[in-house]
Amino acid sequence: MSVTGGLAARTAARELARQRRRHTVRHVLARSVLYVLAAGASVLCAAPFLWGVVTAFRSYPGDAGVGAHVRLLLRSTPFPVFVANTLLAGALVTAVTLLLALPAAYALTRRRWGGAVGRALAVLALVPSALLMPPLSWTAGALGPGDSVWTLVLVQPTITVPVAVLLLGGFLRAAPADIEEQALVDGHSRLAAFLRVVVPQLAPAIAAVAVLAFTLAAGDFVYARALAPAHPTVAAGIPTRLAHGGAPLWRSLQLGVVLVAVPLAVAADLVLGRIIAASAGTADRTKA
Amino acid sequence: MIRVAADTAPDARRRGGPADREGLLTWVFLLPSVVYLTALVVLPLALAVALALSGVTATAPAYRFTGAGEFASALGEGAFWRALGDTLLFTAVSTVLVVLCGQVLAHVLLARFRGRWLVRPLVLLPWTTPAALSATSWRWLLDSADSPAGWLTRALGVPDGAWHTRPAVAMGAVVAVHVWRLTPLAAVVMAAGLTAIPRDVRDAARVDGAGAARRALEVTLPLALPSIAVAALVTAVLTCADVTVVAVLTHGGPGGATQTLATLAYTRGAEGGALGQGAAIAVLLLPLPLAGATGLFRVVRRRAER
Amino acid sequence: MKVVEVRGLVKVYEGPGKKHVRALDGVDLATARSECLVLLGPPGSGKTTLLRTIAGLESPTHGEVHLGGHLVNGLPPRIRRVGLVVPSYALYPHKTVRGNIEFPLKAEHTPRAMRERKARWAADLLGIPHLLGRRPGRLSVDERRRVALARALAREPAVLLLDEPLSGVDARLRAAARDELRSLQRRLGTAMICVTDDQAEAMGLGDRVAVLDAGRLRQVGTPQDLYDEPVDTFVATLIGTPPMNLVPRGDRLIGFRPEHLLPAEEIPPEGRVTMPLRIDRIEYLSGDRHVYGSVARIGQETRVIARLPATMTTPLAGGQTREFAVPGDRLRFFDAEYGNRTAPVRIGG
The missing domain is CATH 1.20.5 (Single alpha-helices involved in coiled-coils or other helix-helix interfaces)
Structure with a gap:
């Protein structure tokens, strides 16, 4: 060289x-x-x-530490009642949401005109609750079950159903149609194919949508405050019924908020990957 | 062997019942949702307009038509225009900040690093916690003189625990809580957009010699733009129609400085009992989310066309 | 001079459940200027990982990658100057064909006039100048392939890395596309590494073929080497349609190609090994006769295939048993347990 x-x-x-x-x-x-x-x-x-x-x-002067806060919260405030109301309303709203949204999402994704209906749903999802609250409370007084958790079960799905249909639609579009068609060829009816093939295939997606629906229902403040003031959920109860006391009560209150916030965030984290995948309409790349 | 021939013929006895008819099934599947949403969203929407044309209050619930009186009185009020200005201001500032912070957070959500299992649920807290509860927590954080937020307000020259008496500080707090609460949601939407970019294309850009900045500007950004637009519009709609944050954090104060259209409608309708007036203000708010929705469809359709 | 050389390359992935997967398990390979090297192997054998490691998209767990005689471990893909075409073609959907081809040139700050000239040159080379203004979304698969190749060639890479370059091409056009790719490569004199799992494509395309299995190199050689002198039963049965016949005999396997198993009278008697073939059925494929049956005597009774060229008109029918033979120098011997090549054994007859 x-x-x-x-x-x-x-x-x-x-x-x-x-x-x-x-x-x-x-x-x-x-x-x-x-x-x-x-x-x-x-x-x-x-x-x-x-x-x-x-x-x-x-530790603050005149206040007996974290144990006392927990005791105050659980024994001397209606916090446990709020939690029970939230769990009851949330679970029922979630069930109603899935029962309504699953068949609707399936019908929409397998039809050509599904897109137009989907757009209509998106508009409904964007109608502010501040606008629906006056007519709903006006009619609830006259016709509805009145001031009770059941009113919430009736009304809160208006928040969750459109979102659930759109999200489940995303999952369904990503799921291959050929397995379902195989079931039809193998001798099942459309309905049986939906119940035995589509729904089980969708189980992870359903879990994700259930978490989301529960979170949205638990997060509702406007309806819960206006339509069921005597039976508040945590979201409606804590800021309006408890947030007026002195500093020791406030400190207990903050623990209550954390007790509600952490389980919801952990549940959402478990299904986050699937929600990202559904909104992207692609395979889940965040895991593996 | 004769049975084989018989078995290969279509099963004539089972002609197929209603469960096989696709058209019927579609309607059976769709009907419950359609009926429900019509009864509880579409009809109330019409009723809201009707209420807005009446003087109904919680104490005098009988319907009496009063024409456009409620609209006229709302439009004649200074509080209405102030609330409209605040709504637009909060929405614009929050949306810009949420998109910027959300883009950063989206990358964190997708990145792989040690401790991710702890970071992800923490980062989701603002999204999943009921807004009324987080606003309560924020109030406590802002009220505490010895908290980091307390140091900050003191540094801004506000006496301890008096942040809610200064219009500018209260407005800043409302925007901050909105940005805080909506950034994770926007990040999830944008993360979805980022994962939808094929890995092959990103790899191709690396092999083609593009540096990090060029890759971000010329490949990632154009491909992620639709999801950024969706995130921005969702944020805008959720901010401008939100009642909870203002209602819990500042209650519209001080002196109506943080009142938005949605909270004004809520305060008048639910708390003041003036259902007709609340409905009128809420109807006037409606064009804002509708404009957002129209924008959303444009973006989604353009994405579908590609 | 070696354009690409890898030494002792190991790539360990952490699979699901913290299980380690050795995608590459000690690979040594080199390719010279203006050579087409084909990486052949079944799915999951590590071909694509090897290609991506050379491109710099993956970093090896152990081992070295050299490009143009320089160690490039730890260098990002963008300064390696390689051209890459992946099975999806990975075109930028938001850029026009021109924008796609110019993108690598823009990355190295080529002046605009030069960029246009080179893009034009690459487009002409692939016969797609009429597509320059179009977007990838509306192109056919073949057009996309051409755009991807043009983009890879535009900045005159030191080596062209192609992952399944013909996978999307219509089966009827594949031979023509292969021929075009080869003549393009010969004209440019660029080194090329192709990945494929189709042995016919590998044999047709490659100056040399490297056979990979489970992250290890089985054999590297010219297509003729691989066909005539396979180092083990894996290579022997991977290459050739139909594959090599293997007849167990004691601790050995006796291998011979279907075209060497012919009616005994067609083979000169000295050195031949005869065996009776019980014929099951016969297929006619492009004039050749593929005879399916089983042989005995030289080893355990085994199903084999014989391929008689169109020029051989010996009458044969299913159900017959006939004396067939293989020329002695065409027999290959493998260890029955490990499959590796062994010394010949004497077979009587």
């Missing part, structure tokens, strides 16, 4: 080494930024709840 050739090769090697160092530095930098962002996002997102936990555990 000539002298100049060797020189060229050495320069090239030096250049590559420089590039490699740069790439490594960038990689380390990118990872560090990611960890900082992840930590920052976690703290910011959990901020009010973290503060609630901090104040509950700190």
Whole structure:
């Protein structure tokens, strides 16, 4: 090899080494930024709840620590009743939502005009509850079951059904139609194919939609406050019935909020991958 | 062997019952939802307009037609225009901030790193917690003089526990809670858009020699744009129609400085008992989410065409 | 000079349940300038992983990747100057064909005029100048393939990496597409590494073929080497349609190609090994006769296939038993347990 050739090769090697160092530095930098962002996002997102936990555990003069807060919350406030109301209304609303939304989503995705109806549903999903509240409370007084949890079971699905139909539609479009067609060829009716093939295939999606529906129902403030004031859920009860007392009660209250918030977030995390996949209409890439 | 021939013929006895008829089944499947949504959304919507044309109150629930009186009185009020301005301001500022923060959070949600199992549920807290409860928690955080939020308000020159008496600070708090509460939802929507970009295409951009900035601008951003638009519109609609955050955090105060159209309608209708007036204001609010919905369909249709 | 060289390449993936999967398990391979090397193997054998590791999309767990004599481990794909075409073609849906082809050039800050010239050149090369203004969404599969190739070639890569380049092509056009790809590569003199699981495509396309199985290289050689001198039963049965016949005999397997098993009278007597073939049925394929039956005497009774060329008109019928033979130098011997090639054994007759 000539002298100049060797020189060229050495320069090239030096250049590559420089590039490699740069790439490594960038990689380390990118990872560090990611960890900082992840930590920052976690703290910011959990901020009010973290503060609630901090104040509950700190000792203040005239206040007997975290155990006393829990006792106060569970024994001397209607918090357990609020939780029971929320669980009852949430479970029933979720069941009603699935019963209505599953067949509807199936009918829509297997039909050509499904898109137009889907758009109509999206409009309904966007009608603000502030607008529906006056007519609903006006009629509830005259016709409905009145001030009870059942009114919520009747009304809250207006929030969840359109969203559930749209989301289940996304799952159904992603699910291959050939397994269902196989069932038809194998001698099942459309209805049997839906019940025995489509619904079981959709089980993970149904779990995701159930979590979402429960979360939306539990999050409803406007209807719960206006239509069932004597039977409040946690969302309607805590801010209006308990948030007027002194600091010790507030500290107990914050624990109550955390007790509600954490299970909901954990449940949502379990189904998050599927919700992302359904809205993307593609295979789940966030797992594996 | 004769049986084989008989078995291969279509089963003439089982002609197929109603469970086989696709057209009928579609309607049976669709009907409950259609009836339900008509009864509880479409009819009340019409009734809301009718109520807006009446002077119905909680104490005098008999219907009496009063024409456009409630609309006229709403439009003549300073509070209405102030609420409209606040609605637009809160919505615009929140949407911009949510899209920016959500884009960052979407990348965090999709990235793989140690401790992800802990980060993800924490990050979802603002979305899954009932807004009324998180607003209660935020109030406690803002009210506590010894909390980080307390230090911040003090640094802004506000006396301890008096943040809700300063219009600018109260408005900032409302926007902050909206951004905080909607960022995870927007991040999930945008993460879905990001995962829909085929890995092959992203790999191709790397092999083609594009650096990180060029990949983000020329490949990821154009392909993720529809999902960013969807996230922005969903955020805008949820912010402008929201009652809960303002109702719990500031109750519209101080002096109506944080009142939006939705909360004004809610306060007048539910708390003041003036159902007719509440309905009138809410009907005037309706064009905002409808405009958002129209925008949404444009985006979704354009995405479907590609 | 070696354009691409990999040494001791190992790639371990963490599969589901923390199980480790060795996608590549110690691969050494090199390719020279203007050579077409084909990676052949069944699905999951690590071909694509190897290709992606060379491209820099995967980083190896152990081992080295050299491009143009330089170690490139840890270097990002963008400075490796490789062209890659994947099975989905991965065109940028929001860019026109021109935008797609120019994208790699833009990445290296080629001036606009130069970029246009090179895009034009690549488009002409693939016969797609009329498509430059179109978007990928409306192109046919064959057109997309051409755009992907043009994009990969536009910046004159050191090596062209093609993953299943002909998988989407209509079966009838495949031979023509293969021929076109080869003449293109010969004209440009670019080194090319192709991945495929179709042995006919591999044999037709490659100057050399590397057979991979479960992350290990079984054999590297010219198509003729692989066909005539397979190193083990895996290669022997992977290549050739129908595959090599294998007859168990003690601790050995005796292998011979279907076209070498012919009626005894067609083979010169010296050195031949005869065996009776009980004929089950006969298929006519492009004039050749594929005779299905079973042989005995030289080993355990085994089902085999004989392929008689169209020029051989010996009358044969199902149900017959006839004396067939294989020229002695066409027999290959393998270990019955491990499948590797062994020394010949004497077979009487």
